[in-house]
Amino acid sequence: MSTRDSNFKVIVVGGGPVGLAAAHALHLAGIDFLVLERRPAIVEDKGASLIVHPHTLRVLHQFGVLEKLLPRGAELHHHLSFTAEGYVFKEGTQYAQIRQNHGYGPVAFHRSELIEIMYNDLPLAARERVLTDKKLVDIKTKPEGVRVSCADGSTFEGSIVIGADGVHSKTRQLMRKLALKTNPTRSWDSEQPYAATYQLLYGSFPSPSASGFGYDIQAKDKSIMYFSGPDRGWFFLYKKLPRPTQERTNYTDKDIEDVAQEFLEFPLTRTVKVKDVWSRMLAAGLTNLDEGIVEHWSLGRVVLVGDACHKMTTHLGLGFNNGVQDIVVLCNSLRKILNAAPNGNPSTGALTETFEKYKAVRMSSECSLKGDVWKSGVETRMHSWHNTWYYILSRYLVIPSWTESLVMRYVMAPEFRKGQVLDYVAKEEPMKGMISWLYPMKDLI
Ligand SMILES: Cc1cc2nc3c(=O)[nH]c(=O)nc-3n(C[C@H](O)[C@H](O)[C@H](O)COP(=O)(O)OP(=O)(O)OC[C@H]3O[C@@H](n4cnc5c(N)ncnc54)[C@H](O)[C@@H]3O)c2cc1C
Numbered sequence: 494m495s496t497r498d499s500n501f502k503v504i505v506v507g508g509g510p511v512g513l514a515a516a517h518a519l520h521l522a523g524i525d526f527l528v529l530e531r532r533p534a535i536v537e538d539k540g541a542s543l544i545v546h547p548h549t550l551r552v553l554h555q556f557g558v559l560e561k562l563l564p565r566g567a568e569l570h571h572h573l574s575f576t577a578e579g580y581v582f583k584e585g586t587q588y589a590q591i592r593q594n595h596g597y598g599p600v601a602f603h604r605s606e607l608i609e610i611m612y613n614d615l616p617l618a619a620r621e622r623v624l625t626d627k628k629l630v631d632i633k634t635k636p637e638g639v640r641v642s643c644a645d646g647s648t649f650e651g652s653i654v655i656g657a658d659g660v661h662s663k664t665r666q667l668m669r670k671l672a673l674k675t676n677p678t679r680s681w682d683s684e685q686p687y688a689a690t691y692q693l694l695y696g697s698f699p700s701p702s703a704s705g706f707g708y709d710i711q712a713k714d715k716s717i718m719y720f721s722g723p724d725r726g727w728f729f730l731y732k733k734l735p736r737p738t739q740e741r742t743n744y745t746d747k748d749i750e751d752v753a754q755e756f757l758e759f760p761l762t763r764t765v766k767v768k769d770v771w772s773r774m775l776a777a778g779l780t781n782l783d784e785g786i787v788e789h790w791s792l793g794r795v796v797l798v799g800d801a802c803h804k805m806t807t808h809l810g811l812g813f814n815n816g817v818q819d820i821v822v823l824c825n826s827l828r829k830i831l832n833a834a835p836n837g838n839p840s841t842g843a844l845t846e847t848f849e850k851y852k853a854v855r856m857s858s859e860c861s862l863k864g865d866v867w868k869s870g871v872e873t874r875m876h877s878w879h880n881t882w883y884y885i886l887s888r889y890l891v892i893p894s895w896t897e898s899l900v901m902r903y904v905m906a907p908e909f910r911k912g913q914v915l916d917y918v919a920k921e922e923p924m925k926g927m928i929s930w931l932y933p934m935k936d937l938i
Contacts, residue, residue: 499837501525503827504641504651506629507658508535510543510604511799511816513611513623515655517556518824520619521918524831527649529641531628531658535612539776540604541695542720542727544569544707544810547595548912549817555918558614562607566600567722568592569707577712579760586894588707590901595909599810601707601720601727603697629658632667632795636841639794653794653844655823657816660687660783661741662801668792685739687783687804691731691873692744694752695807696777698770700726702762709876710759711887716876718808719761726770729807730756731782733877744779752779782806784870786856786863791848793841798823802852803862808872811865818860821913823851828917861908868904 501524505515508530519526545553545566553559570592572585592598612620628644632654642648656664665682672681702721710717714733719726732752757768783804790802799816826847830839839847855862874880875887891897 499525499831499834501831501838502527502651503653503655504529504639504649505655505657506641506664507656507662507799507801508532508612508623508625509657509659509799510608510611510813511820512657513608513615514552514556514817514820515657515798515824516615516619516623517558517611518820518915520615521555521915522824522828524824524828526619526622527651528623529627529629529643529649530623530625531644533626535623535625536605536609538605539778541697541729541776541778542601542722542725543604543607543813544599544601544720545607546599546811546814546909546912547591547597548909549814550597550600551912551914552817552821555915556611556614558610561610561614562602563600565606565610565723566602567704567720568598568600569720570598570705571707573706573708573763575708575710575760577710577715577759579763581763582888586897587901587905590898591905591909594901594906599707601705601722603722603725603727629663629667632664632671634671634793634795637838652838653796656795656797656801657799658801660800660804662797664795665787665797665801668789668795668797671795672789672792682788683739685741686787687785688737688739689734689781689783690737691733691782691806691877692742692752692779693782693807694730694732694749694756694777694779695728697725697727697775698773699775700724701765701770702726706762708762710761711876711878712759713878713884715756715759716873717756717759717761717767718876725775726761728761728767728770730759730767731808731873731877733879734781738781742781749777749779753777782873784866786866790852790855791845794844796823796848796851803866805866805869806873807869808876809865809869811869815862815865818862818913819851819855821915822854822860823848825913825916826851859911860913861911864908868908 503526505528508528569588574583588598630644631642633640700721706721708719716731718729759767787802790797798819874883878884
């Protein structure tokens with residue numbers, strides 16, 4: 494039975510970058526779907542950059558969007574580390590090494606441009622299945638399917654729900670409610686399963702430097718990342734919170750201004766300071782930098798992907814990359830059980846088993862998720878000299894080029910190498926590079 498002949502329907506909650514990756518992967522698998530997005534438009538010029546690493550470029554290539562995307566991005570090629578006083582203590586080689594190892598360096602995109610291209614490049618029939626102004630408020634599960642309700646009163650029937658609705662996922666909250674309703678004594682993740690030790694002020698501005706810089710600025714309890722693209726520059730100002738928190742904090746414009754004031758004299762490049770771009774900001778936002786992995790990723794016919802089930806700090810730019818990996822692993826197995834089910838409609842039991850296996854794979858050493866959450870947290874703490882040990886590590890130990898070379902080769906490369914691809918889409922033009930050649934990436938021809 495082909496998935497195209499089945500009446501199986503996936504309801505994806507959230508039209509963010511991972512929800513759109515789901516739309517591409519489901520469309521390519523021939524699985525019917527609907528994406529429900531609470532915002533009035535899919536493309537909004539908010540947010541900063543998204544760095545995409547080589548293993549994700551391969552998946553974007555399978556989606557057919559890579560050719561359009563690459564000219565809009567900036568492959569990172571130059572790295573410097575500064576102190577807050579502007580002293581350059583490191584000229585890193587990591588971007589060149591990633592390119593050498595995997596055939597492509599990390600590419601920085603303006604987040605809304607990446608989303609725009611992913612959305613516009615969906616075939617029309619698939620794009621029409623992405624609905625806006627659809628805020629999920631409830632999920633009812635039945636033995637043979639699900640019924641979701643939105644804030645505007647509309648309801649949709651489907652076979653499963655994929656919750657791609659981000660860090661404060663409503664799907665995750667409703668799943669918790671359903672789980673505790675059926676068994677009030679069972680243990681489940683708390684309503685706020687992540688904790689933040691840092692806050693992050695991010696923003697974009699007309700680029701004050703050449704394209705392709707990826708710089709960091711380090712100080713006690715504060716740090717900055719700066720990236721430059723073809724038109725825009727993006728900064729990320731990190732500040733340690735007075736104490737770790739699980740609370741959801743909604744910051745005001747005054748909070749944004751107050752944090753920015755503390756960084757005005759910090760450098761972004763050798764010649765540009767934060768104060769030089771602050772008056773020319775195109776967009777800015779302040780958020781807590783949540784970290785953690787949720788224990789329960791699914792319940793019956795409901796399953797989570799992306800930030801809804803794992804959250805890492807942004808220093809290594811791996812959150813979206815991991816969301817794409819969730820979609821790849823989930824859609825590869827979903828397609829298989831749909832094809833194996835006699836009428837193309839697997840039972841709740843079979844779906845539950847598939848979702849549990851999906852989480853087990855993503856959490857296993859076959860995938861880089863756990864390592865990515867850990868490494869991202871370490872990098873954040875190194876840059877902000879979280880304690881004496883992180884200070885020594887960042888300022889003195891990971892400095893010589895041979896140390897960095899070892900880290901790239903034996904810590905970062907094996908993780909990228911674990912990147913999986915859709916097993917039902919042609920794997921043309923695999924990424925080439927030394928590491929791929931030495932240890933072929935999983936599933937590469
Ligand atoms: C400043 C910053 C920089 C980052 N840089 C990088 C980077 O360089 N590289 C990288 O890989 N990752 C990066 N990340 C992380 C990355 O942005 C996230 O991992 C990624 O956006 C997760 O995608 P998502 O679709 O799961 O969630 P989101 O991007 O949060 O999208 C969720 C979507 O669901 C919608 N939604 C929410 N609730 C509902 C509801 N009730 N009903 C319907 N829709 C709903 C939201 O409106 C949103 O569109 C960065 C994060 C931040 C904050």
